[in-house]
Amino acid sequence: xxxxxxxxxxxxxxxxxxxxxxxxxxxxxxxxxxxxxxxxxxxxxxxxxxxxxxxxxxxxxxxxxxxxxxxxxxxxxxxxxxxxxxxxxxxxxxxxxxxxxxxxxxxxxxxxxxxxxxxxxxxxxxxxxxxxxxxxxxxxxxxxxxxxxxxxxxxxxxxxxxxxxxxxxxxxxxxxxxxxxxxxxxxxxxxxxxxxxxxxxxxxxxxxxxxxxxxxxxxxxxxxxxxxxxxxxxxxxxxxxxxxxxxxxxxxxxxxxxxxxxxxxxxxxxxxxxxxxxxxxxxxxxxxxxxxxxxxxxxxxxxxxxxxxxxxxxxxxxxxxxxxxxxxxxxxxxxxxxxxxxxxxxxxxxxxxxxxxxxxxxxxxxxxxxxxxxxxxxxxxxxxxxxxxxxxxxxx
Numbered sequence: 001x002x003x004x005x006x007x008x009x010x011x012x013x014x015x016x017x018x019x020x021x022x023x024x025x026x027x028x029x030x031x032x033x034x035x036x037x038x039x040x041x042x043x044x045x046x047x048x049x050x051x052x053x054x055x056x057x058x059x060x061x062x063x064x065x066x067x068x069x070x071x072x073x074x075x076x077x078x079x080x081x082x083x084x085x086x087x088x089x090x091x092x093x094x095x096x097x098x099x100x101x102x103x104x105x106x107x108x109x110x111x112x113x114x115x116x117x118x119x120x121x122x123x124x125x126x127x128x129x130x131x132x133x134x135x136x137x138x139x140x141x142x143x144x145x146x147x148x149x150x151x152x153x154x155x156x157x158x159x160x161x162x163x164x165x166x167x168x169x170x171x172x173x174x175x176x177x178x179x180x181x182x183x184x185x186x187x188x189x190x191x192x193x194x195x196x197x198x199x200x201x202x203x204x205x206x207x208x209x210x211x212x213x214x215x216x217x218x219x220x221x222x223x224x225x226x227x228x229x230x231x232x233x234x235x236x237x238x239x240x241x242x243x244x245x246x247x248x249x250x251x252x253x254x255x256x257x258x259x260x261x262x263x264x265x266x267x268x269x270x271x272x273x274x275x276x277x278x279x280x281x282x283x284x285x286x287x288x289x290x291x292x293x294x295x296x297x298x299x300x301x302x303x304x305x306x307x308x309x310x311x312x313x314x315x316x317x318x319x320x321x322x323x324x325x326x327x328x329x330x331x332x333x334x335x336x337x338x339x340x341x342x343x344x345x346x347x348x349x350x351x352x353x354x355x356x357x358x359x360x361x362x363x364x365x366x367x368x369x370x371x372x373x374x375x376x377x378x379x380x381x382x383x384x385x386x387x388x389x390x391x392x393x394x395x396x
Contacts, residue, residue, distance in 0.1 A: 032051070035052075036129070039150075046118055049151075051114070052114050053107065061106065064107045065103065069098055069131075071127040073093060074096075074121050076118070086101065087099060118385075127151045129148060129151070132145060173368070173379045175380065176202070189391060190394075196359070197362075201279070202277045211271070212269040214267055217364050218263045221361065231287045233257050233282065233284060234253070239279075241279055284359070356391070360388050
């Protein structure tokens with residue numbers, strides 16, 4: 001090999017290695033997944049549209065955003081950003097709403113960014129939602145950046161009451177979400193009296209005699225286990241609307257939640273008259289010993305082969321330049337190609353930790369003295385969903 005060939009080799013080798021090692025930094029494979037729950041609702045009933053944007057790497061991505069296109073006649077109520085993000089909406093219900101969300105932080109390789117949109121169909125039919133994710137790096141497989149899902153809405157039959165029918169309601173209780181914000185809150189284990197859901201209770205109808213509220217059914221809607229993670233559930237009559245238990249306020253029920261999906265509570269009877277509205281709040285006491293597990297969200301591509309491959313290359317120039325036998329020079333060339341390939345393409349697949357649990361409670365039923373035959377009461381406005389509470393392990 002001539003001296004000029006050796007010089008070209010010495011200059012070209014670092015350039016080839018640098019290009020291979022740096023190429024991964026400018027590539028990131030984003031993927032998008034949509035889920036909706038429940039998939040079938042009545043007209044004007046809320047459903048949760050979950051969006052996940054996953055970075056399969058190898059690069060870390062800044063300015064990750066997604067856009068969701070609604071069909072016409074679907075309302076957008078709010079967003080719960082499980083990963084810190086700003087969301088805004090445009091368009092109209094008649095033409096189709098568009099929601100755009102931009103995540104604040106860099107989405108690292110192997111990390112999933114999550115957001116939940118609250119949607120509500122205003123007419124019956126099947127409605128489609130389409131999402132598209134974008135990032136700043138080159139995406140080798142852009143086809144999986146988009147996803148779609150459908151929601152079915154059924155008509156609610158309207159029935160006019162017969163005033164001569166003895167089963168016509170003598171009173172109507174109307175339930176409406178309280179002022180407690182729908183934005184998610186991140187807490188540590190062991191937090192007490194955490195407000196999960198707040199709702200206002202109003203009385204109307206022909207009868208003037210008070211109706212007694214005697215019971216309530218709650219349903220858990222988060223991904224975590226209530227039976228082991230929540231030490232206590234409390235229902236209070238919130239006099240000042242601050243969603244906290246003050247000294248002068250009344251506890252209507254208190255119980256531990258067992259392993260069932262629903263919790264049926266017997267309330268200290270609350271008289272509901274047509275003159276006074278009431279605000280009720282469901283509080284959680286979170287356990288100190290909440291367990292967190294790893295979840296297989298995906299693989300983080302770590303280029304573990306690169307440094308070792310570089311270390312292997314030092315004898316190759318010696319063999320190529322000073323090797324007197326053709327067999328040694330062939331061996332050196334093969335070793336060079338194999339090491340560069342290992343440097344560029346080899347990695348390890350790791351399962352990242354996802355130390356977070358989310359909790360939500362839904363009020364699905366209220367019981368009154370009508371259930372014991374003392375009165376005939378109609379309840380409207382259920383179910384009522386609370387906000388999402390995220391629990392992360394305490395920093396050590």
